[in-house]
Amino acid sequence: MEQLNRRYSLHGDHPFIEPSDFAWTRQLALHTEAIQKELDALLPQVERLPNFQDISPDQAMLTTDAGWKTFFFRGYGVECExxxxxxxxTAKALELVPGMSTAFFSILAPGKVLPPHRGPYNGVLRYxxxxxxxxxxxxxxxxxxNEQRSWGEGESLVFDDTYQHEAWNRTPHWRIVLFVDFLRPLPLIPRLLNNAMMAIIRATPFVRxxxxNQARWEASFYG
Structure with missing residues (x-):
């Protein structure tokens, strides 16, 4: 299936893809200030936010400390109400993303390094x-x-996370991005097959x- 996705991808098969290829990236970036305000309201409680591996135990291969915090809005199609x-x-702005599968605030602590790894399936692209x-x-x-990029506030990156990748924050401050996985644009037949594969993934223990864990954390956080 991954070979099929790469062959028929409407935006080619590249590590990074130009954000301007997707009209919604410009529209979403216009909401940066409003999203930042909601994020900043959360940051006094950043230590209470869940570590990624506490939500998704499989992430323990990447992180086992409190250096990668998350705040989920959707995970493989499951809403975090x-x-x-x-x-x-932020939730309203995310409605601009067609085929959004997953979205969350991805919060890297000072000094946090994520080792080289690859995503599980290339039916999505990452924003x-x-x-x-x-x-x-x-x-x-x-x-x-083999390509290195840096982020800018209010700026977008789009990439294929099934290429080996790594990220780091070797500064004394938090690094925070809005992290989104969205369905890879494909012609009709490959798109239908990809939709079916995503439905299978949503039914796996990995997602369930x-x-x-996310529902349990929200119940505790909001009391």
Whole structure:
């Protein structure tokens, strides 16, 4: 299936894809300030936000400490209603993303490094909107395949996470992006097959366990 997705991808098969290829990225970036305000309201409680591996245990291969915090709005199609109510402007802005599968605030602590890895399935592409970026140089960056990029606040990146990639924040400040996975644009028949594969993935323990953990965390957080 991955070979089929690469062959028929409407935006080619590249580590990074130009954000301007997707009209919605410009529209979503216009909401940066409103999203930042909701994010900033959360940050006094950042230590209470869940570590990624606490929501998705499979992430323990990448992180086992408190250096990668999350605040989910959707995970493989499962809505996170409490968080959406907490950040209504962010939730509204995310409606601009066609085929959105997953969305959350991805929060890297000072000094946090994510080792080289690849995503599980290339039926989605990944989008980052820079929200709080302490540096736009080698100290805070992402490498996908052989290409390295940095984030900027209010700026977008789109990439294929099934290329080997790594990210790091070697600064004394938090690095925060809006992290979105969306369905890879494909012609009709490959798109239908991809939709079927995504439905299968949503039914796996990988997703069901994460959904339960997220619901349990929201119940505790909102009391």
């Amino acid at each position: 409490g968080n959406r109510r907490k950040c209504p402007n 980052h909107l820079g929200l709080r970026i302490p540096a736009s140089d080698d100290t805070c960056a992402i490498r996908v395949d 366990v994460a959904a339960r």
